[in-house]
Every structure is written in C-alpha cells, then in structure tokens.
Amino acid sequence: MIVTDEIKERKDKMFEEEFLPHMKALYNFAFHLTFDEENANDLVQETYLKAYRFIDSYQKGTNSKAWLFKILKNEFINNYRKKSKQPNSVDFDSLLNYHESDDPQYVGSLDLRQEIFQNMMGDEVTIAVNKLPVEFKTIIILCDVEGFTYEELSKILDIPIGTVRSRLFRARNMLKEYLRKYALNLGYKENR
Amino acid sequence: MKEKLHQNHACDQIMSKVILSLDGALSPDEEKKFLEEINQCSCCLGKYEIEKSFKEFLAQKVSKSCCFETLAQSIKQKIKHNRN
Numbered sequence: 001m002i003v004t005d006e007i008k009e010r011k012d013k014m015f016e017e018e019f020l021p022h023m024k025a026l027y028n029f030a031f032h033l034t035f036d037e038e039n040a041n042d043l044v045q046e047t048y049l050k051a052y053r054f055i056d057s058y059q060k061g062t063n064s065k066a067w068l069f070k071i072l073k074n075e076f077i078n079n080y081r082k083k084s085k086q087p088n089s090v091d092f093d094s095l096l097n098y099h100e101s102d103d104p105q106y107v108g109s110l111d112l113r114q115e116i117f118q119n120m121m122g123d124e125v126t127i128a129v130n131k132l133p134v135e136f137k138t139i140i141i142l143c144d145v146e147g148f149t150y151e152e153l154s155k156i157l158d159i160p161i162g163t164v165r166s167r168l169f170r171a172r173n174m175l176k177e178y179l180r181k182y183a184l185n186l187g188y189k190e191n192r
Numbered sequence: 193m194k195e196k197l198h199q200n201h202a203c204d205q206i207m208s209k210v211i212l213s214l215d216g217a218l219s220p221d222e223e224k225k226f227l228e229e230i231n232q233c234s235c236c237l238g239k240y241e242i243e244k245s246f247k248e249f250l251a252q253k254v255s256k257s258c259c260f261e262t263l264a265q266s267i268k269q270k271i272k273h274n275r276n
Binding site: 024049144 | 211215216217246247250251253254255256257258259260263264266267270271274275
C-alpha cells in the first residue's frame with residue numbers, strides 16, 4: 001500500500017513538473033489543427049489523460065515536450081479519421097506523403113522580399129498558415145513556432161529526416177506563395 | 193576576391209545549407225565552414241538574411257492561442273477520478 005502511494009506520488013510529481021508546463025504550447029498546436037476552442041481543449045485534455053495512462057513508457061528527463069506533441073498529433077489523426085467519414089472532409093492518409101518522394105530542390109526556393117512580409121500583420125500570416133494542407137501547417141508550427149529540431153520532428157511525425165526536410169521546404173514555399181499573392185493584391189510590386 | 197569565390201562556389205548548394213543552418217541542423221564544424229563561405233558571397237548572404245527574417249517573422253507573427261485557465265485543474269481532476 002505504501003509502495004503504491006509512493007508510485008502514485010512519483011507519477012503525479014513527474015506529471016506536474018515535466019508535462020503540465022507544455023500545456024500552452026500543446027493548446028496552441030491543437031487550436032491550429034482544429035480551429036475550435038472546445039475541440040482544442042478536448043484534444044489537449046485527451047493528450048494529457050493518455051500521457052498519464054502511459055507515463056511508465058516515458059523516460060524521466062527525456063524530451064517530454066516532443067513526447068506530448070506526438071501523442072497529441074496521434075490523437076488528432078484519430079479524430080480526423082473519424083471525421084473523414086463525414087461528407088466534404090479530407091482524408092489525412094491521402095494527404096500524407098503528398099509530393100514527398102523527392103529531396104527538396106533548393107534551387108527553386110521562393111525569394112519573398114523582406115520588406116513585403118515584414119509589413120504584414122499577424123492575422124494575415126496566421127490565415128495563410130491555416131490555409132496550408134494539414135501536414136504542411138503542422139510542420140511549420142512545430143518547426144518555426146515551437147522550435148523542434150529535425151530529429152524531434154521526425155519522431156513526432158513518424159517520418160524520416162529527409163521527408164522532414166522536403167516537407168518543410170515545400171510548406172515554407174507554399175506559405176511564401178500565399179503571402180506573395182496577398183501582398184500583390186495589396187498593391188506591392190514584384191521585383192524578381 | 194569576393195567575385196572570384198562567388199564564381200567558384202555553387203550558390204545553390206550554399207542555399208541548401210542556409211535552411212539547415214537556420215533550422216539548427218548543421219554540426220558545429222559545418223556551421224563554421226558555412227559561415228565562412230556565406231560571408232564571402234553577397235548574393236548568398238542576402239538570401240540568408242531574407243530566410244532568417246522569414247523564419248523569425250513566422251515565429252513572431254503566427255498567432256498563439258491561450259488555453260482555458262481551468263484546463264490544468266480539469267485534467268488533474270479527471271486523472272484523480274479515473275484512478276479512483
């Protein structure tokens with residue numbers, strides 16, 4: 001009985017100290033995936049409940065943030081799959097591996113001029129990010145907003161590092177293209 | 193000297209390293225070599241500055257949503273409930 005209580009206490013302490021501090025980042029990711037406060041809230045809650053249930057498979061002191069993000073991403077895919085049975089929804093599987101067979105061609109990197117994007121407001125950028133197909137939006141948020149490394153991204157997304165690189169490259173180019181079109185509509189002149 | 197180096201090195205290859213450098217994916221030795229190369233080519237350096245600004249811009253401008261204040265409490269209560 002004493003041993004059980006000690007184990008519980010240890011788990012609770014680890015949960016509190018290593019897992020809960022990532023809640024805001026997880027919620028932000030969940031919100032970008034679901035576009036809905038309630039759903040984002042539920043997704044984060046499910047993520048934490050699952051993390052607690054499988055806490056024994058987590059090694060104390062390792063990368064708890066990446067571990068939690070992976071759980072959340074898997075939860076999202078499962079929910080997404082359920083929703084994909086409804087009409088007019090997107091099948092996540094069909095989006096995965098989309099145009100990812102090649103290594104990125106850096107030669108074709110879009111050169112969005114600095115003065116154009118620096119004048120943009122956050123709302124415009126967020127709208128552009130949210131317009132990206134889900135796997136591209138995911139990698140942009142995880143890398144450029146949350147700062148995960150390629151190795152962490154590879155583990156979170158269950159894809160090889162080469163695919164991380166090519167997906168990131170394409171996601172950024174797609175985003176630049178959205179922002180470029182937006183800037184042109186606002187009257188910026190193209191200089192390339 | 194700068195022009196000569198610019199003609200000799202492959203800007204496209206350097207560009208692939210720009211992204212890796214900004215994403216923190218180069219080893220310390222690779223990073224050192226990369227910085228030496230890029231500082232000798234104004235074209236590559238210009239592109240590096242643009243990519244760097246774009247990455248910083250994304251981190252700053254993509255909106256960050258904040259969770260309900262009660263979420264942590266609600267999760268802890270559910271865990272406690274599930275345990276009992």
